Amino acid sequence: MSALDRWAEQLAGWAIPEHILEAAPESPFALPRNVFVRRADRQLGGPRTPTHHAVLAGLDGGGTLLDIGAGAGAASLPCAEAITHVTSVDTNLLPEFADRAESLGLPHRTVDGHWPQAAEQVGSVDVAVCANVLYNVADLAPFVRALHERTRRRIVVEINAAHPMTGMNPLWQRFHDLRRPDGPTADDAVAALRELGVQPEIVRWQKKAVPTPFPELVETTRKRLCLGADRSAEVAGALRGTTPGIRHMTTLVWSPERTR
Template identity: 40%
Template structure:
């Protein structure tokens, strides 16, 4: 089995059993726009770190007034792109609500933005090429990384920069899944697997590991509410989840380790 097929198989193993999904009070895979917005505001207040630095250094002009264009795939509210203050931002995301938040922040920063709602690479044919393509915290939602990376690279003139956690973003919940559902969750794939797939495509992949700039949650209450949704539990069980998280060592959490990988696009 090749790496790309193994990646797809390993991601499939993260599916939640149908009987648990059927009893879920809300979508366990949903995202809160407010949490994404908080991450973006942190990035705007402190516009540094490996991902932003690797993107910024490849922009075509040193003049801050004309820094070049950026394509942000899975843009969310713009944490990986707005701090770059590009001449043009092309933002692709499946969520209209995320794009609306991004557009509001872009307007306040006077960053021209073209928002494209849809899934990458399904909408790639409607997306122009940019100087730099960035993609943050999307890869673990992508079954076909070969198609995804190929389209991303085809839409960058200079560099592709990808940020992702070292392991699946819900790995921290694994002890709680076993506690509440008796379900053992996977441990693969990893960021190293994603980098290996990109290298097999012929890209000169560079990798830098670093800590997330802020804790995953600001309080145990916020964590417990999120965990209830992810675990398909009634929100009324948040107190029980909080206690289990303490008992199992899930809380307080370690700072998440992230990976930035990047490759230059041949002229």
């Protein structure tokens, strides 16, 4: 099996069984908007990450930036000093992104859509950044191809070292007697990219996970587990005493010119 096929197969394994999904009183796929807003505001007020440094190096003092799956701008807006124009592609938080770009005096445009379908609405840019999106992309080839077609200098991809939902695996076992996958990982993403001719620079780093307010954590976890509000106390009991810990991250950097 090719690395690309293995990537897609492992992601398909995360599908929620139909009988559980049909019984869910609320969608398990929607995260509270304030999760992404807090993340962006925290990055704007905190130290830069290796992802930000890679973006800044690509902008080289001034250039245009594309942020795919931008949320409220956590991956791009901390680099505002070197951005001459930024385009955000997202489906949920475009107003929040625009508000923060405006507060920074940053020329910007928002595009409502998913990549690569939204690529037709985006012009050429100097640098593209894509943070915490790849685990939602089963078909990597058209995603990466569209990045190469739109980007001149540098592509920067941030990804958790392990699938971000693996931390909930014990809870799925507890509440549904369901064994969840443990892959793919960032290393699987690298293997798949290499099959596409990409040889990325790999930067591995860590950051302390920021605690979510406990009531919000309970409700978000309950919904992700496809449980009703009547199970909130049980979920709270399962989560009580847990700590955020350390998040292991990977930043992948490459030049599209070298893969054309």
